[in-house]
Amino acid sequence: MKILVCISHVPDTTSKINFTDGDTKFDTNGVQFVINPNDEFGLTRAMWFKEKQGASVDVVNVGGTETEPTLRKALAIGADTAIRVNTPATDGYSVAKELAKVVKDGNYDLVIAGRESIDYNGGMVPGMLAAMIDANYVANCISLEVDGTSAKAVREIDGGKESVSTSLPLVIGGQKGLVEESDLRIPNMRGIMMARKKPLNVVEAADANAETSVKSFEKPAPKGDVKLIDADNVEELVNLLHNEAKVI
Secondary structure (H helix, E strand, O other), rough: OOEEEOOOOEOOOOOOOOOEEEEEEEEOOOEEEEEEEHHHHHHHHHHHHHHHHEEEEEEEEEHHHHHHHHHHHHHHOOOEEEEEEOOOOOOOHHHHHHHHHHHHHOOOOOOEOOOOOOOOOOOOOHHHHHHHHHEEEEEEEEEEEEEEEEEEEEEEEEOOEEEEEEOOEEEEEOOOOOOOHHHHHOOOHEEEEEEOOOOOEEEEOOOOOOOHHHHHOOOOOOOOOOOOOOOOOOOHHHHHHHHOOOOO
C-alpha cells in the first residue's frame, strides 16, 4: 500500500500573529512553524500502517523552501520520502489541484490529510482533492483500518460517531482521535540523522490558478473589561446579562 500524507506548514499556536503591507500579508518574522496538528495525527497513523502492514509512506507539502524543515521533521518521524511542490499555497483550490497531480503521478492508494489546517481553517482541501482524483472520501476521520483494498473508518458527526465501510483509493480528512495524543512521535537523534539522507524531491507546480485572493486580514477585537458582581447581588447580575451581554 502506498500512502501519501499531506503536510501543512503552520504557525505554532503560541506565536504572536501580525500582518504587514496594509494587513494584506502574514508577517512571518519571529514565528515558529510546526507540522499542522491534524496532519501530525495522520502521519502517526500512516507510520502504524508502515510498521504493521509494510506500507510505504511519503509526505507532501505545497510551498516554498521555508517549508522544508517541516518536511524534514516528517522524515525524521519515519516517512520514506518527502515531496515539495514549488509554489506558494495561495488558496484551497490551487493546493488541492497541485496535490491531485502528485497523487496521480505517484499512484497512491491512500491519501491522509488533516481535516483542516490551523492557520486558515478552510477545511476544503481533502474533499476537493478526493473529487479531483475520483477517490472515496471520509471527513472528520477518527479511526481507520485497511485490509487489502477495503477500509473501515469512523468519523465524527453532530451528536455522535458514524462507522463507514469503503474501498481504496481513499482520501481521509483526519483529526484528533485518529491516534491518541500519547502516541504522537517526537523525532529522536537517529531519526533526525536518517532524515538528512532521505530524498526530498522538489517538483514544479502544475497549472493551478488560485480562485480566491486575500483582501485583508483583521485581528479579533480585544475583549472588554471584566465586571465583578458581588455574589449576593443577583439582581444586578441578571440585569447585566439581560441588558448588556444580551445572553438571557
